[in-house]
Structure formats: C-alpha cells, structure tokens
Amino acid sequence: MRFDVITLFPELFAPFFTSGINRRAFESGLVEVKLWNPRDFADGNYRRVDDRPFGGGPGMVMMAEPLWRCLQALRADRNEADEARAPVVLFSPIGERLDHAGVSRWADSAGAVLVCGRYEGIDQRFIDACVDRQISLGDFVLSGGEVAAMALLDAVARLLPGVLGDEGSHQQDSFNPALDGLLDSPHHTRPEIWQGPAGPMAVPEVLLGGHHERIARYRREQSLALTARLRPDLLEQARAQGRIGAADDAFLRQSKKL
Known part of the structure; x- marks a missing residue:
C-alpha cells in the first residue's frame, strides 16, 4: 500500500511517522508514504506556488501548474498502468465526510495520492482536471490538509494486521x-x-x-x-x-x- 502526499510542509510529517504504535506500519513499509513538495516544481528563484485570486478577495490561492508538475512526477515514480492509477484525493470542506466505513475501504485499497491544500484553497482548474475525490473530516476548516492526511493515514494504519499489539484491538473501537x-x-x-x-x-x-x-x-x-x-x-x-x-x-x- 502506497500513499503519496503533496504538501508544502513535509516537515510536519516527520514526528508522525516515528511516534506512537502506528510507526510500525510506516517503518516496516506496510504503509509506504512518499512526500512531495510542489514548491520543488515551481518556477523562479522564489519557487512561487500561490498568487492572488482573480476577482479579488482575501488570501492567496495555490497555483495549478506547480501542482500539476508535481503530480506528473509522482505518477512517473509510481510507474502505474493507466487503468491502475491511484485516485487523487483532496482534503476539502466540501468533501464527503470520512467515517469508519470509508477508512476500512482505504485500508483495503492499494493507496492514493493525497493533496493537502493551503491558504484560501487550490485553483479550481486543477481540482476539475486532476482530483478524483474530496474528503472532509467534519464541518470545520483547518489551516491545511496535512492534519487531515495524517488522520487518514493513522486510521488506515491501525486497521492493518501486525500494527497494533493486539490484533483484536481495533475491532472494539x-x-x-x-x-x-x-x-x-x-x-x-x-x-x-x-x-x-x-x-x-x-x-x-x-x-x-x-x-x-x-x-x-x-x-x-x-x-x-x-x-x-x-x-x-x-x-x-x-x-x-x-x-x-x-x-x-x-x-x-x-x-x-x-
């Protein structure tokens, strides 16, 4: 099982992968996670990944092009057949609510590409062209999708055999x-x-x-x-x-x- 995470803040994940009982899943490779920073695929000396929204309004919007280049690079790294491509998931307030049944389905899957938005959001054109599913943790807004991505990875990892000390622990959740x-x-x-x-x-x-x-x-x-x-x-x-x-x-x- 492999998850690729597109994030502007990959450093946030370091303690998550090495702490707690679920670290067994990540350290053993049972759940493989690769972090991708769209800033590495941006142009210019400042590697700009965001800009002001057309039409005005507060905040900044993540640009489509760095995200697209990042997605292309990770697709090449995954080396998947077209019919077996991992779905692209965006964490968003408008997404379907994540619940136990949804986590169980992801635990039975081959993984996904997780996109962590920031600022006021992501250019809608990237969402329309590249995102397959949107997921929400609830009716509230986070500063970015990283916490939501960790929540999904944590919930999935603990359902996998060999991760928890007692195989039946999660069945009493x-x-x-x-x-x-x-x-x-x-x-x-x-x-x-x-x-x-x-x-x-x-x-x-x-x-x-x-x-x-x-x-x-x-x-x-x-x-x-x-x-x-x-x-x-x-x-x-x-x-x-x-x-x-x-x-x-x-x-x-x-x-x-x-």
Whole structure:
C-alpha cells in the first residue's frame, strides 16, 4: 500500500511517522508514504506556488501548474498502468465526510495520492482536471490538509494486521461492525478504587468478577446506553440493519424508565 502526499510542509510529517504504535506500519513499509513538495516544481528563484485570486478577495490561492508538475512526477515514480492509477484525493470542506466505513475501504485499497491544500484553497482548474475525490473530516476548516492526511493515514494504519499489539484491538473501537456500529463502552483499570476529586470512585463490580458473559452483557448495555444518549442516529442505523436484539431493546426500554 502506497500513499503519496503533496504538501508544502513535509516537515510536519516527520514526528508522525516515528511516534506512537502506528510507526510500525510506516517503518516496516506496510504503509509506504512518499512526500512531495510542489514548491520543488515551481518556477523562479522564489519557487512561487500561490498568487492572488482573480476577482479579488482575501488570501492567496495555490497555483495549478506547480501542482500539476508535481503530480506528473509522482505518477512517473509510481510507474502505474493507466487503468491502475491511484485516485487523487483532496482534503476539502466540501468533501464527503470520512467515517469508519470509508477508512476500512482505504485500508483495503492499494493507496492514493493525497493533496493537502493551503491558504484560501487550490485553483479550481486543477481540482476539475486532476482530483478524483474530496474528503472532509467534519464541518470545520483547518489551516491545511496535512492534519487531515495524517488522520487518514493513522486510521488506515491501525486497521492493518501486525500494527497494533493486539490484533483484536481495533475491532472494539467505536463505529466498528464488531460493535454493530455503536459507540464503545467505557474502560477502567487499576486501582480498583480511585481517590478522585469527588471522593472514592470504584470500578463497576461486574468487571471484577471474572464472569465473561456478564461482563460482555454489561459492556453491551453500556455501549447501547452511551450511543442512545450521544449518537441516537447510530442506534437507529444499527436497528435498521437488524443489529439490535430483543435483549438490547428490553434494556433500552428499561433505561428510559429510570
């Protein structure tokens, strides 16, 4: 799997590739990432990559030509057949919202070219001619696409076999099909009683008993309750898919009465 990242700030990625558990994916080559700076393909002594927008307005716009030359260079480096070309992805507020299903599809892919915009954006002509998909992290605006690119790479890497210490770790993540797309339940660790700012706080007794079926049911109910309170849309989606059983419904009905 290979991702090529077009960015004006490749130095931002250095600590990302060498820190945390996901570094295994990048250091081993399981996820190959190459960084490309469009400034290296710009003209003039100043290697200019942006200019004022036609029609006026604040800010600067990234120019199409340096991006195009950069894309051509990385295409030559990838040496792909036309029918197997990696898609070009732009991180943009107007893009489709990235979710677990989308991350899973990228984890099963051969990779992509990730374009990180800056300033007021990118010349629309480059987008129209070269971009295949646009992705958004949510309804907010970042200073550039680098953080979004790292988010996608991080989410993809942790789904790959051999990256996490426990192969089943990601299957208990929120939104995972193994949890029927619900939110994950709360977690606890030692000590059994924590002397917190509001006084002693104990770990739920059911988690200390070693009864696996009761623990599994408790966690399921906590997941249901949390999802019903914070993300009822996910609960309704799971219900529509037939993932909410009779015991789940009984618990939810009882919870509403409490």
